[in-house]
Amino acid sequence: MLWKDTYELGVPEIDAQHKELFRRVEAFLQVLRSKDHWEEKLPKIIETLEFMKGYVVEHFRDEEEYQKKINYPKYDAHKQVHMGMVDYVLEVSKKFEESKNDENLMQQFGGKLLSWLINHVAAEDQQIAAYAKSEGVSGNVR
Amino acid sequence: MLDKLYKAFIDATYNVFNLMLNISEISDHPLDEFSCDNGIDIVVEIVGELQGKVIYKFPVDTSLNIVNIMSGMEFDEVDVFVISAVSEIANIISGNVITALSDNELRYDILPPVQGTSDDDKEYEIKTGGCIITPIGEVCLDLRLNRA
Numbered sequence: 511m512l513w514k515d516t517y518e519l520g521v522p523e524i525d526a527q528h529k530e531l532f533r534r535v536e537a538f539l540q541v542l543r544s545k546d547h548w549e550e551k552l553p554k555i556i557e558t559l560e561f562m563k564g565y566v567v568e569h570f571r572d573e574e575e576y577q578k579k580i581n582y583p584k585y586d587a588h589k590q591v592h593m594g595m596v597d598y599v600l601e602v603s604k605k606f607e608e609s610k611n612d613e614n615l616m617q618q619f620g621g622k623l624l625s626w627l628i629n630h631v632a633a634e635d636q637q638i639a640a641y642a643k644s645e646g647v648s649g650n651v652r
Numbered sequence: 653m654l655d656k657l658y659k660a661f662i663d664a665t666y667n668v669f670n671l672m673l674n675i676s677e678i679s680d681h682p683l684d685e686f687s688c689d690n691g692i693d694i695v696v697e698i699v700g701e702l703q704g705k706v707i708y709k710f711p712v713d714t715s716l717n718i719v720n721i722m723s724g725m726e727f728d729e730v731d732v733f734v735i736s737a738v739s740e741i742a743n744i745i746s747g748n749v750i751t752a753l754s755d756n757e758l759r760y761d762i763l764p765p766v767q768g769t770s771d772d773d774k775e776y777e778i779k780t781g782g783c784i785i786t787p788i789g790e791v792c793l794d795l796r797l798n799r800a
């Protein structure tokens with residue numbers, strides 16, 4: 511299983527979004543890595559890519575809102591990281607369409623997404639939780 | 653300077669293995685000669701007041717173990733997915749080093765990782781390397797830098 515309880519931040523709304531993100535990415539990776547023919551996998555791949563384009567933006571917005579609420583000092587840097595990932599997802603999506611659904615491109619995307627997501631949630635987002643705890647401002651987004 | 657850089661890379665690798673892979677038993681030894689066996693070479697170029705590159709050498713077994721742990725799936729050969737996943741790990745380690753040394757008087761940044769080769773005829777003022785030993789295999793680093 512991709513999700514680990516140690517990734518929890520203690521902010522219920524954000525944790526729920528992270529779990530959903532991990533669930534979707536795990537399902538995506540299982541399809542991407544299955545032995546089925548590429549054409550059979552394509553509908554699920556395209557569906558996940560579309561989901562990512564929408565959900566990632568929504569989740570990042572909520573997470574940034576929470577950071578602002580608790581006056582997280584690394585807000586600007588964290589927002590830059592989010593923007594970098596959104597740009598990457600959009601770029602891959604565009605290239606995927608232009609390449610008429612190139613499998614290599616999607617395998618490359620899957621590998622990067624796996625490492626990026628785990629690092630972002632297990633390391634970078636944990637710093638938000640540590641700050642909130644140290645300041646006694648844990649809670650929810652709204 | 654050399655010691656500080658080397659230590660920063662070792663510390664960053666330790667943190668990444670610890671947080672992302674839950675591996676904390678890590679040791680390192682410096683390498684005079686960069687001679688890890690076959691594997692994936694990932695080159696991260698450094699630009700700015702320090703110029704050069706850091707080359708990460710992930711042996712095949714280490715690469716597969718890393719991806720297996722992260723994904724919870726079975727990968728038994730190196731392909732574009734595995735290369736992309738370990739490239740991102742190299743990118744994360746390098747990014748963490750840049751952040752850790754950000755109060756340094758020198759300004760530098762990293763470029764996106766590329767799969768490459770350690771072959772290079774250029775002369776470097778700063779040249780060091782090390783091998784990091786973990787329960788899932790080794791990762792070797794080769795640092796080659798010049799002051800701009």
